Amino acid sequence: MxxxxxxxxxxxxxxxxxxxxxxxxxxxxxxxxxxxxxxxxxxxxxxxxxxxxxxxxxxxxxxxxxxxxxxxxxxxxxxxxxxxxxxxxxxxxxxxxxxxxxxxxxxxxxxxxxxxxxxxxxxxxxxxxxxxxxxxxxxxxxxxxxxxxxxxxxxxxPLSRQAPPQPGLNTLVRSFAPSHVLRALPGPDYDLFDDDAHQQFWMQPWGISHQSNRMGMRLKGRRLDLLQPVNLLSAGVLPGDVQVPNDGLPIILANDAQTIGGYPRIASVIQADLWQLAHMSPNTSVYFQPVSHAIAVAAKLHQSQYFERLSEQLQQARQAD
Amino acid sequence: MSIPPSDRPKDIRVSLVGEDALLFAFTATTAADVPIDVQQRVWQLYGWLDLQREPLGLIEIVPGMGNILIRASQKTLLNTLQDLVLTHWPQLKDIDVQGRTIEIPVSYGGADGPDIDYVAEHCGISIVELIETHCSRTYRVYCLGFQPGFAYLGDLDPRLILPRAKTPRLAIAPGSVAIAGSQTAIYPSESPGGWHIIGHTEVPLFTPTKSPITLLQIGDSVRFVPVGEPR
Incomplete structure (x- = not known):
């Protein structure tokens, strides 16, 4: 215990x-x-x-x-x-x-x-x-x-009693350093925003609001405007989706976010970069970078390959001990 | 995409959401209300996809209002998924999903329904009429979301339609029965919210340790039954 x-x-x-x-x-x-x-x-x-x-x-x-x-x-x-x-x-x-x-x-x-x-x-x-x-x-x-x-x-x-008796390793794993650049794909409602909003979204540094939490990262910056006001039908949303509520300031949905939303979604952060949500601080700012679908898929694959390699290396280190 | 645009079912909008999800919108995304026959097809589509979760490697299938969001693993290419859905949609018939009918006992007004006076006044009806109107219809569970077991119920009698409150409440009690727009709902857990609270029920809507986890499922029918005297 x-x-x-x-x-x-x-x-x-x-x-x-x-x-x-x-x-x-x-x-x-x-x-x-x-x-x-x-x-x-x-x-x-x-x-x-x-x-x-x-x-x-x-x-x-x-x-x-x-x-x-x-x-x-x-x-x-x-x-x-x-x-x-x-x-x-x-x-x-x-x-x-x-x-x-x-x-x-x-x-x-x-x-x-x-x-x-x-x-x-x-x-x-x-x-x-x-x-x-x-x-x-x-x-x-x-x-x-x-x-x-x-x-x-x-x-x-309570601690698990079925813990496998693994020998202690005299090695360490390095933490990833957040780049604070979030690669993203345009969202389903991207075209509902005006040209200035598109430019602002990708170009400006976004501050992190103190009101950010496990439900979402609330961003601070110049507001994003729609071409005209809309009242969207509620639809499923996922962690990483960037919603823009009526105040024009984006929210990156995080793990505890609700499952259905009705605000326009300007973009979605790619899955390979979602871990950076854990490292956002009110003292930092983030940028969004547009990438292609192929890059997003490749980045995810790259990450799973990193873990395969790490797993193999650790297995070899255990056998060598 | 392999289905030529000319052969695609009309009025369906497919959007990529992140790298591994597709959103299919079967009505104009800004339509004020979703026709029930469209939503019945969404329920059927959900049921059809739910049976194929394992073989297709579907991670999430989330019916919304006149739309469905599908998140797929690498097992199924998004192009393949799009073709599957667009080919299957026209084959769905205008038949009703036979859900269960569930009665929800509600204590209206007083501390249980703090907004009942506001709603009655703004709808121009008496509290007794408001309760009768709210209880007169059988509602359908369009979809679940927002909270575990939170059902979007429609359609409300047009006399009860009000916009959401300008200033949301910080804490709405679990079991609160509320209305907003053309919908009514019950809050399973405490939450902030902008809906108008007209009553309260003791019926648990979300029990993570039991099966089914949520009392209400898509396609179910719901009737509200007043208990006690309105206060």
Whole structure:
């Protein structure tokens, strides 16, 4: 078990999320950064979709009641381990599998970039009940994860007992650095916007509003206007879709976004770049870059090839140990 | 795309959404209301595609208002998916999907329906007439979305049509029965929203641990039944 001694707001249990249920109004949920998520689980030799903690704001203090190995990925959270029987605290190197002894406390202080997400993977995964095919927390509808909510002091997180005994690896995986350029394809309602809106959308740096959350990234900049006001019929939407509500300021839909929407969609961020939503900060800005469908598909393939290579390399390293 | 434009069913608009989804719109996207016969075909199309989720590798099939969004894995090329849907659409008959009929007991007005006075006043009818009108129709579940189990129910009696509130409420209680435009709905979970709340029901609409997960399914018929005295 892991005992939560203290948690800042919005530490949640997440895996890749829920799929195939959007026709019932059920959102995807799941990690905002699937790259950091996969890296952590691969480094530990975990099942592919083992649940992790997504950490938004520090600090997070956890006490382990059983020996465990962990990997921190995503944004650097200045992790350290302290043990009542050891005089010094040990820094946790990001991306490096680290053993934690029974009774030790793991501290994550704050993200190196405010607003960016960090991930804590534990050997075997966090064993909250599987609900509708996922262990992810749906914060809006209060189900999944640990009691459908963010972690609080006093919570206990069950660890999987079926953790495969993987040897510890003396190697690390590097975090991806966000470029803050989001490649995108024009959306179904692109032609409803005027020429100036098209130019503004692709050319201007977009600020990130403080009101951004797991439902959507709200952008700040010069407003985008339609050729004429429209009242669209409600239609299915997906994470990555860029909606423009009446105030003319785009929202990039994220994992917890609702399943049906009625605002004009100017574009969709390609899937290979969606992980960057986890690294948007009110102090950063982003650009949209138009790409072809072929580039979008190739970028996704490129990413899955990266994971195949990483998986092979780790397997070889384990055999060599 | 392999279907020549001249042979395509008319009035269907197909758009790419991201790299792996297609949106098929079967009516003008800005039509005020979707004809029920079009929506019945959307339900049939959903049922037909749902049976092929596995073989076609369909990740999501989301019926909307007069449209359907389909997200596909690499198993099926988007061109192939487009051909499948456009070829199948004209073969769908104007027949009704036989959904279930579900009665929803509603406590109208008072704290359960804080907007009932506003709605009655702006529609120019009494509260008793409002309740009778709301309960007089059998509504169809056009589609589900917005929240788990949130059903878009239509069509509302034209006398009850009001635009959404200019300032949305920050928190609408679960079980709230609301109206907006030509639709009525029940909020399964707490949420902000701009619909007008006229009543409340205790019936659970979304139970993630049970099967079916949502009480209402597309094509179902819904009747509201008043309980207690309006307050």
């Amino acid at each position: 892991i005992e939560v001694l203290r948690s800042g707001p919005l530490t949640t249990v997440q895996d890749l999320g829920r799929f195939g249920l959007r026709h019932l109004g059920i959102s995807q949920a799941g990690v905002l950064d699937p790259i950091a998520f996969r890296q952590g689980n691969l480094m530990l030799g975990n099942p592919e979709n083992a649940a992790v903690l997504e950490v938004s704001v520090g600090p997070l203090f956890l006490r382990f009641t059983a020996p465990c190995r962990i990997v921190l990925t995503g944004v650097d959270f200045a992790g350290s381990i302290s043990n009542p029987n050891a005089p010094t605290t040990q820094q946790v190197l990001p991306g490096h599998p680290t053993a934690i002894a029974t009774g030790s406390t793991l501290s994550l202080l704050r993200p190196a970039i405010a607003g960016a997400k960090g991930y804590l993977a534990v050997s075997g995964g966090i064993d909250v009940p599987l609900l509708l095919g996922s262990r992810s927390t749906d914060l809006n509808n209060r189900f999944g994860g640990l009691n459908g909510r963010a972690l609080q002091a006093g919570d206990y997180l």
